[in-house]
């Protein structure tokens with residue numbers, strides 16, 4: 001094999017490989033993590049207040065019912081023959097709490113992918129999925145490096161108890177004070193985890209030495225969905241069981257506690273989740289407090305809105321990378337402006353850092369203008385959230401097209417069987433360098449590398465076509 005043949009193989013293979021990488025890049029989520037953490041010094045409600053806002057509840061009890069779809073909580077009476085009967089209106093004690101004005105329910109929108117691990121990250125950090133996320137549901141090291149309310153609580157010496165799904169322990173190693181965690185992967189096991197943690201939750205809620213944040217993650221509803229789907233008698237039983245656990249917790253908690261019940265995602269009519277259909281992204285939320293009557297808004301809230309809300313209610317700094325907006329309805333009216341203001345400053349701080357560190361200039365136009373009223377601040381936060389959601393989670397057509405174009409060019413060159421002249425060596429090397437540049441400098445914000453590459457590729461494709469036509473003519477004569 002002559003050295004020119006070897007060179008030809010090496011260069012063309014490099015071009016094909018790079019083309020495939022560029023193509024694949026178009027399908028990746030693009031968010032990059034920032035490891036900065038918020039600190040108490042970032043915001044003060046008033047002089048003398050040590051950390052952000054004054055703590056509003058002594059304890060927050062967060063019951064996470066895996067795959068609790070929003071409509072499972074809605075009180076309603078259906079005909080027993082209806083397939084919806086099995087999952088609608090089964091939570092009767094909750095129905096009574098709502099009727100008596102003791103509890104309020106609403107809809108939380110989860111960002112896809114609607115898988116548990118990604119949702120737990122969002123529910124604690126207030127962020128959107130990162131590009132490695134979708135693939136690492138089962139990878140061993142998933143520890144959260146970004147700021148979260150779990151980290152903030154641990155930092156400020158507040159105890160956090162975790163009961164249930166052991167995924168939490170891999171996300172936050174060594175950050176819980178008390179744990180009773182169990183394996184979550186056996187979907188045939190509908191009851192054992194829930195049966196173990198229900199008494200532990202009651203014990204913790206009624207204990208005088210309990211933690212400030214109690215998280216109980218129940219798995220039965222999710223596992224029942226996977227095994228039988230929502231329209232099944234077992235689902236009705238499982239929901240009634242959860243109904244009892246929730247109402248018992250509400251009864252036995254103290255007057256200065258806050259109870260929040262949430263689903264991490266919903267489920268389809270066959271009981272699956274992971275995608276972005278309405279039934280998968282719409283999760284339920286219920287809140288109950290003996291101290292204040294809380295009326296959740298009718299508009300759907302975002303799942304990440306839970307993060308700044310819990311943080312401020314518990315006197316913690318809002319996690320640095322949070323993009324959620326406080327649910328003001330969960331605060332006393334006289335605290336709304338302050339809560340939104342702190343949230344706004346935090347989101348702005350994050351946006352400015354992301355714009356600078358990760359070369360995302362578009363954000364500057366949002367952070368540069370001053371928003372003074374509450375409505376204006378909420379509007380700016382929602383614009384920043386929308387901009388980043390679109391930029392981070394949509395497929396990048398430019399990369400997909402350049403990748404395909406590169407591939408066509410390399411294959412055409414291969415087919416022409418052109419000898420490896422000096423010109424071709426220079427050309428193919430240049431092509432590979434441009435492709436590599438496109439991959440390493442993902443920002444290529446003005447698109448110059450892309451344009452140059454596309455122009456070069458077009459010349460090569462034309463040359464290959466001419467050469468092929470030439471050969472065809474020669475054969476013809």
Ligand SMILES: [Zn+2]
Nearest residue numbers: 066067116264
């Ligand atoms: Zn889940």
